[in-house]
Amino acid sequence: MGDAQLAVRARGLTKCFGDVVALDGVGLDLASGRIHGLAGPNGAGKTTLLGLLLGLAVADGGELEVLGRPVGRALAGPRQVAGFVDGPGLYPSLTARKNLAALAALHGRDPRAGRIDEVLAEVGLTDVADDRVRGFSLGMRQRLGLAVALLTEPRLLVLDEPSNGLDPAGKQHVHGALRRLAEDGVTVVLSSHRMDDLEALCSDVTILAAGRVRFSGPLEKLAADSPEVDYRLLTSDPQAALTVAAEVAGVRIVTGAAARRGAGALVVRASAPTVEQLVGTLVHAGVGVREVAPVVPPLEAAFLALTDQQQEGER
Numbered sequence: 001m002g003d004a005q006l007a008v009r010a011r012g013l014t015k016c017f018g019d020v021v022a023l024d025g026v027g028l029d030l031a032s033g034r035i036h037g038l039a040g041p042n043g044a045g046k047t048t049l050l051g052l053l054l055g056l057a058v059a060d061g062g063e064l065e066v067l068g069r070p071v072g073r074a075l076a077g078p079r080q081v082a083g084f085v086d087g088p089g090l091y092p093s094l095t096a097r098k099n100l101a102a103l104a105a106l107h108g109r110d111p112r113a114g115r116i117d118e119v120l121a122e123v124g125l126t127d128v129a130d131d132r133v134r135g136f137s138l139g140m141r142q143r144l145g146l147a148v149a150l151l152t153e154p155r156l157l158v159l160d161e162p163s164n165g166l167d168p169a170g171k172q173h174v175h176g177a178l179r180r181l182a183e184d185g186v187t188v189v190l191s192s193h194r195m196d197d198l199e200a201l202c203s204d205v206t207i208l209a210a211g212r213v214r215f216s217g218p219l220e221k222l223a224a225d226s227p228e229v230d231y232r233l234l235t236s237d238p239q240a241a242l243t244v245a246a247e248v249a250g251v252r253i254v255t256g257a258a259a260r261r262g263a264g265a266l267v268v269r270a271s272a273p274t275v276e277q278l279v280g281t282l283v284h285a286g287v288g289v290r291e292v293a294p295v296v297p298p299l300e301a302a303f304l305a306l307t308d309q310q311q312e313g314e315r
């Protein structure tokens, strides 16, 4: 892909807070006009990375290009980039509508008549447009924060945990708004702890752990490339199944806490092709296989494996 189509290009990006290395040589190519998910355990560096994209902080080392322009050493919000980290900054004593007007003015913008109503409708806050933000729930604040960002008509939208606190209707509004933006060519980068949200919304995902990129690419590739994960097998003869499984190369019998999640079934850790081979061997040995399923959903399993959080069988 030509660099012109990249909304974000990072090479060797580092950021430290004292002794803590929040980003440790991050390399990243994020294509324009797509919805990119950023996942990782607590403290992985997600918020730090999003903050750099928003121009809220500067990197200690490496290169960062946003919308084709190098981001320098000086703190300056890259133009045409909008969003928030650590929750949107809002005025609690003002109404939703007045927040939008005030924040537009702060960004030196005078939105055309009707635009404020449009963005309020876009995030599903029309009914509470004239209510003070003080009484808003977390989910309503998140939606208003998105509306503020939409008002500036960004080419890159950066959102830290935008689904936090959203009820199902709120989530539908937010997901719908983000999909429409991507259809219009806007690039969205958002973090989430929920793999199901990322799966529902994102075409691409980046997984960070301890400040390093563990995976970056299309979502389907994450599940397909995933290393060994835990599978639960329900068979006609658990004892015979255990004996057969122990003999198949590449199959590890999972015991302890991880096995308990299999609720009495045989739990094995293996790659997808090896599990297929195991099923064939079981059937050949006369053991009926009633059910084979990953113990946790495939994307979550891939996430846990890539971030070294898969529980060891011995525990």
Ligand SMILES: Nc1ncnc2c1ncn2[C@@H]1O[C@H](COP(=O)(O)OP(=O)(O)OP(=O)(O)O)[C@@H](O)[C@H]1O
Pocket: 017, 020, 021, 022, 040, 041, 042, 043, 044, 045, 046, 047, 048, 049
């Ligand atoms: N302003 C700061 N001062 C000191 N340490 C910081 C600061 N900001 C982040 N850190 C540290 O940098 C590391 C990365 O933090 P960051 O908030 O980017 O992670 P995260 O992936 O967003 O985590 P979470 O999922 O918990 O929000 C952590 O160890 C954190 O404690």
